[in-house]
Amino acid sequence: xxxxxxxxxxxxxxxxxxxxxxxxxxxxxSVMYSQGATVVIAAVLGPIEVKTQNLSIDGxxxxxxxxxxxxxxxxxxxxxxAAVRDVLELALLAEAHPRSKMSVQIQExxxxxxxxxxxxxxxxxxxxxxxxxxxxxxxxxxCIINEQGDYILDPDxxxxxxxxxxxxxxxxxxxxNLLLVQTKGAFKIAQFNDIxxxxxxxxxxxxxxxxxxxxxxxxxxxxxxxxxKDESSSMET
Amino acid sequence: xxxxxxxxxxxxSKPERNFVQLAVKQxxxxxxxxxxxxxxxxLTFGADWGTVAVSLGDTKVLTHVTCDLGAPxxxxxxxxxxxxxxxxxxxxxxxxxxxxxxxxxLTLNSLLERTFRSSRCVxxxxxxxxxxxxxxxxxxxxxxxxxxxxxxxxxxxATLAALMHFRRPDVTFADDExxxxxxxxxxxxxxxxxxxxxxxxxxxxxxxxxxxxxxTLLEENAADSVIVLSFNSYQELCTLNAGGTxxxxxxxxxxxxxxxxxxxxxxxxxxxxxxxxxxxxxxxxSRLIQGLVGLIGETAHKLSFRKLMGQQNQExxxxxxxxxEVDNKPIAKPEVEEVKTKEESSKQETDIPMDSSxxxxxxxxxxxxxxxxxxxxxxxxxxxxxxxKSKGTKKKLxxxxxHSDSEEEAxxxx
Numbered sequence: 001x002x003x004x005x006x007x008x009x010x011x012x013x014x015x016x017x018x019x020x021x022x023x024x025x026x027x028x029x030s031v032m033y034s035q036g037a038t039v040v041i042a043a044v045l046g047p048i049e050v051k052t053q054n055l056s057i058d059g060x061x062x063x064x065x066x067x068x069x070x071x072x073x074x075x076x077x078x079x080x081x082a083a084v085r086d087v088l089e090l091a092l093l094a095e096a097h098p099r100s101k102m103s104v105q106i107q108e109x110x111x112x113x114x115x116x117x118x119x120x121x122x123x124x125x126x127x128x129x130x131x132x133x134x135x136x137x138x139x140x141x142x143c144i145i146n147e148q149g150d151y152i153l154d155p156d157x158x159x160x161x162x163x164x165x166x167x168x169x170x171x172x173x174x175x176x177n178l179l180l181v182q183t184k185g186a187f188k189i190a191q192f193n194d195i196x197x198x199x200x201x202x203x204x205x206x207x208x209x210x211x212x213x214x215x216x217x218x219x220x221x222x223x224x225x226x227x228x229k230d231e232s233s234s235m236e237t
Numbered sequence: 238x239x240x241x242x243x244x245x246x247x248x249x250s251k252p253e254r255n256f257v258q259l260a261v262k263q264x265x266x267x268x269x270x271x272x273x274x275x276x277x278x279x280l281t282f283g284a285d286w287g288t289v290a291v292s293l294g295d296t297k298v299l300t301h302v303t304c305d306l307g308a309p310x311x312x313x314x315x316x317x318x319x320x321x322x323x324x325x326x327x328x329x330x331x332x333x334x335x336x337x338x339x340x341x342x343l344t345l346n347s348l349l350e351r352t353f354r355s356s357r358c359v360x361x362x363x364x365x366x367x368x369x370x371x372x373x374x375x376x377x378x379x380x381x382x383x384x385x386x387x388x389x390x391x392x393x394x395a396t397l398a399a400l401m402h403f404r405r406p407d408v409t410f411a412d413d414e415x416x417x418x419x420x421x422x423x424x425x426x427x428x429x430x431x432x433x434x435x436x437x438x439x440x441x442x443x444x445x446x447x448x449x450x451x452x453t454l455l456e457e458n459a460a461d462s463v464i465v466l467s468f469n470s471y472q473e474l475c476t477l478n479a480g481g482t483x484x485x486x487x488x489x490x491x492x493x494x495x496x497x498x499x500x501x502x503x504x505x506x507x508x509x510x511x512x513x514x515x516x517x518x519x520x521x522x523s524r525l526i527q528g529l530v531g532l533i534g535e536t537a538h539k540l541s542f543r544k545l546m547g548q549q550n551q552e553x554x555x556x557x558x559x560x561x562e563v564d565n566k567p568i569a570k571p572e573v574e575e576v577k578t579k580e581e582s583s584k585q586e587t588d589i590p591m592d593s594s595x596x597x598x599x600x601x602x603x604x605x606x607x608x609x610x611x612x613x614x615x616x617x618x619x620x621x622x623x624x625x626k627s628k629g630t631k632k633k634l635x636x637x638x639x640h641s642d643s644e645e646e647a648x649x650x651x
Contacts (some may be wrong), residue, residue, distance in 0.1 A: 006469060020533045024383040025295050026330050032533055039282060039529045067327045069288070070301045070378045105328045107380060108301060109290070110283055110529045113525040 014141070014154045014202050015114075017209050019122075021129050021217045029130020033122035036156055037112035042122035044130040047100035054101065059094030063103045066119060069110070081106075084119050087140070087170050087179045091124075093133035098219035102132055103111075113157040114142035116168045116182065118194040121206060128214060138179055139206035140170040145187060151195055155203055167192070173207050176200060248458030258444040261651045267455060268294075273496060276387075278507065278542035278590040281464035282515045282527030285470075286425060287403030291395040294453065295385035298392050300399035302379060306366065306415065307374040318362025318374040321349045323392070331616055345388055348478055349379070352393055352434050352467040356475040358427035358500045367410045375428070386453035389465045389478075390430070393436040398508045400428055402515070418509040427522060432469040436476065437497035441483045448493050450500070466494055467503035503546060511540040 015036030022040070024030040030043035047060055054061040065071060066081035072083065088104060104126065106119050120140035127134055142161040143153050152159055160166065165185030172179055183192070247253060257267070265271060276294035283289065287302030309316060325342045353359070364373040377399060379392050404425035407418045440460035441446040448464070449456060457463060462481020469475055474494065479485075531538025 018530060018533045022330060024297070025385055026383060029326070030328065034530045036532055037528050037530055041328055041533065043330070045330055061427070065327065067380065067381070070303050070376070071322075091389070103330070105326075105330070107299075107328045107382065109532070110285075110288070112284070112528070206312075 004209055005189055006220050009153045011150060012198060014205055017206070018211075019103060019125060019213055021125075021213070025125065027130070029126050029128075029132070031122055031125040031129055032109075033118060033125055035114060035118050035121070035154060038115055038118050039109040040106055040115070040118045040122045041109055042104065042106045042119070042126040044123075044126045044132055045134055046097050046102035046130070048103065050099065050101035050115070057098055060092070060097040060100045062089055062092060062094070063101055064088060064106075064123075065104070066106045067108065069108050070200060079143045080116055083116060083168075083180060083182060084123050087120050087138055088123060088127070090179050091138050091172060092127075092198040093135050111157070113155050113160050114168075116140065117142040117154070117170075120170055120180070123200040123212075125210060128197050129217070130208065136172040136174040137207065137210060138170055138172050139203040140168055140180065141202045141206070143167045143169075143199055145185070145191060145195075149155070151191075151198060153198060165191075167195050167199070169203075171203045173174055173199060176203075246458055248455040250280065254459040254598070257456055258442050261442045261449060261456075262359075262444040264445070265449065266449065268453060270451075272449045273448050275500065278394060278566045279505065280508070280511045281404070281529060281531050281538055282402060282511075282540075282636055284354060288529070289395055289399040289402055290529060290532055291388055291391055291398065293391040293394070293451070295383055296387055296436065297382040298395040299380040299382055299390070299393075299554075300395040300398045301380070302403040303376050303378070304373050304403075304405045305376075306371050306417075309365070309372040309534075314367045314369040316361040318430075319354055319359055319361060319373040319487070320376045320379065321346070321353060321379065321396070323349065323379045323381070325384075327380065327382075329384050329546075339628060343390070344478070346391060348389055348436065348465055348467075348476060349392060349396060351476040352436055353377075353396060353400075356432070356434055356467070356469070358430055358432050358434050358469070358475075358561075360431055362396040363429045364405075366408055366415070371410060373404075375400075384454060386455070386457045387438050387451050389438050390435050390451065393434070393467065394504060394508070397433060397505070398511070401430070401433070401508060401512055401579045403428055432471055432475075433508075434467045434469040434475070435501040435504045436465050436467040437500045438495075439466070439493045441481070441485055441489065446486065446489060448489055450493075450496070464490065464493055466497040468494075468498045470502050470505040472498040472502060476548065498554045506543075507542050507546050507602050510545050514540060514545075548565075552608050 020032045021031050022030055024043055027043040027045045030041065032039065032041045032042075050061050054063075062085065064081055064085040065073075066077050068077050084092065084104070092102065104123055106123060108115065108119075110173065117140040120138065124134075124138050128137060141154065143151060144155050144160060144166045146152055146159065147157075147162045147164065149164070155163075163185065165183065165187040167180040167184075167223045168180065169178065170180035171177065178196075248257060260266065261272075266272070266274075268276075270276070271632065275603065279292045281290040281292075283301075285301075288300070290299045292298075296455070307318065317562070323342060323346050325345070359375070364375065366372060377396055379396060381388060404427050406420070406424040406425055409416045409418075438452060438457075439450055439452065440452040440456055441448045441462045441464065442459075443461045452460060452463070460481065461483035462485065464480075464485075465476070465478035466474065467476035479490070527536070527538050
C-alpha cells in the first residue's frame with residue numbers, strides 16, 4: 001500500500017491537524033480529529049445516570065472506551081484506553097458532578113501513526129465541545145528515535161517501522177505539567193530530556209490549534225482569538 | 238435528575254408519534270422530503286482496501302473488511318467464509334440506552350446475514366486455496382458511528398461498497414506450502430460477486446396508506462411497521478423483512494418492492510461509479526489518496542449520490558413518480574411492456590394469459606388474493622425456471638421473474 005508519507009513536513013514539526021466538531025447527533029459533544037492521515041472520532045456523553053456499583057458520592061465516574069476499526073479491543077487497545085482514561089481522570093473536574101457518569105467513547109477510523117496521541121487529543125476536544133468540566137485542557141505528542149538516532153516528532157506509520165524508541169507525552173495547558181509518559185525501547189536519559197522539551201514545545205502548537213478551532217466553531221474569527229490570547233498573555237506578565 | 242433513556246430516542250413518546258402520524262397523513266415529512274425521496278448517500282473510501290464510510294443524512298456507518306487464511310468448515314470444504322460483525326456500541330451510544338441483547342442489533346444482524354450470506358452474493362468458492370485445508374476468511378466489521386434512522390440501508394450499502402472495494406493478496410499453494418504475495422510482488426485481487434444486493438427501507442403508518450422511504454430515526458420509531466426489502470442489481474428480491482402492526486395492503490407492498498428494485502439498481506450503479514473514481518485517484522498517484530481524512534470538512538473525497546448520479550437520478554425520478562401515480566390503477570404501464578416481451582419468448586410453452594392482474598390485486602379486498610394469485614403464479618413460474626424461494630416472498634415471485642428475465646441476462650441465484 002502506498003502511504004501518503006510525511007514528506008512535506010519537517011522532522012521536528014507536527015503533521016497537519018484537522019478537526020470537525022459535532023459530526024454525531026446522539027451525544028453531547030463529538031469531534032472527528034485527524035493528524036496527518038490518522039483519523040479518530042471521539043464522543044462524550046455526560047453527566048448521565050450511573051450504575052450503583054460505580055456510583056461515587058464525591059465525584060463522577062469516568063467511563064472511557066476505545067474501539068479499534070476491526071474486531072474487538074485487544075490488549076493493545078486496552079492499554080491505549082487505559083492511557084486515555086488516566087489522562088482524563090487527571091484533567092476531569094470530577095467533583096462538579098457527583099453520583100453521575102461521564103462517558104467518553106473513542107473510535108479509531110484510520111491508524112497511520114501516533115494513534116495514542118490522537119486519541120488523547122480527540123478526547124480533550126470532545127470534552128471541550130461537549131461542555132464537560134475540565135481542570136485544564138491537555139495535549140499529547142508522540143515522538144520516536146529512528147535508526148539513525150534522529151528524533152522524529154509525530155511520525156507517520158511508514159517511519160515507525162524502524163524505530164529505536166518511541167515516546168508519548170501528555171501535558172496540561174495551565175502549568176504544563178506532565179500528565180502521561182509512555183516509553184518503549186532503549187534510550188539515554190539525555191535523549192529522554194531532549195524529547196520531552198521537543199514534545200512540550202509541540203504541545204503549544206496543539207493548544208493553539210484547539211483555541212483557533214473552538215473560536216472558529218463558536219463564530220469568532222481567528223483574529224479575535226489571537227487578540228484574546230495576546231491580551232491574556234500580557235496580563236500574565 | 239438524569240436524562241431518561243427515552244429522551245435519546247426521538248419518536249418514542251406519544252406526542253411525537255401523533256405528530257409524525259398526522260404529518261404522514263398530510264403527506265408531509267419533518268425534513269421536507271416527499272414520501273418517495275431518499276436522503277443523499279455519501280461514500281468515502283479509506284486509504285486501505287475495504288474501508289468505506291457511508292453517510293445517509295446523519296446516519297453514519299464505517300465498514301472495514303479484513304481477510305486471513307483459515308480452515309474451512311467440514312460441511313463446505315471448498316468454500317471460503319464470510320463473517321459479518323455489527324458493532325452498535327461505541328460512539329453511537331446505542332448500547333448505552335438499552336440492554337445488550339437489543340432488538341435492533343439482532344434485526345440488523347439477521348438482515349445483513351440474509352442479504353449477504355444467505356443470498357450468496359460473494360462467490361465463496363473462489364476464496365478456496367486448497368480444499369479442506371486453506372480458505373480465505375473474509376471478515377466485515379460494521380461500526381455504527383451515528384444512528385439517525387435507516388441503519389439497515391446504511392449498513393447494507395456500506396457492506397456492499399466495502400466488499401466491492403476490498404482486495405485480497407494473491408496466494409499460491411504448492412508442495413504443502415502457502416505463499417502470500419505482497420502488493421509489490423503481485424497485484425491484489427478483488428472479490429468475485431454473483432450479484433449485488435442492497436436494501437431499501439419503508440415505513441408504514443396506520444394513519445396513511447402511503448409508505449415513506451428512507452425514514453429518519455423519528456419516523457422509524459413512530460412507525461407502525463417497517464418493511465425492509467433487499468434487491469440486487471438484477472432487480473431480484475433477496476430479503477424481505479416485514480414487521481409491525483399496521484395492516485398493509487398487498488398493493489402497497491408491491492409498490493414498495495417495485496420502487497425498491499429501481500432504487501437498489503441506482504445505488505449499485507452509484508457504488509460502481511464511486512469505485513471507478515476511487516480507482517482513478519489511486520492510479521494517479523499515492524499523494525492523492527487522502528483516506529478517511531476526507532471525511533472532515535467539504536472535500537472532493539466525499540462521493541455523493543446526488544452529485545455523481547445527478548443526471549441519471551433525474552431521469553430515474555421521472556419514471557418513479559409516474560409509477561407511483563400509475564400504481565393506483567390495477568395495471569402498471571411498464572409492467573405491461575415487460576410482460577409483452579416475455580410473452581413473445583414464452584408463447585409456446587405457456588398458454589396462460591399473462592397479465593399483471595394475476596399478481597396485482599384488482600379488488601380492494603386483498604384477503605381473497607393469496608389463493609388465486611399463488612396458484613397462477615406457480616404455474617407461470619414453472620414455465621420459466623424452477624426456482625424455489627423462501628416462503629415469505631411468494632407473492633413477489635412472479636414479479637421478480639418479470640424483472641430478471643427482461644433485465645440483463647439473469648444470473649442463477651440460489
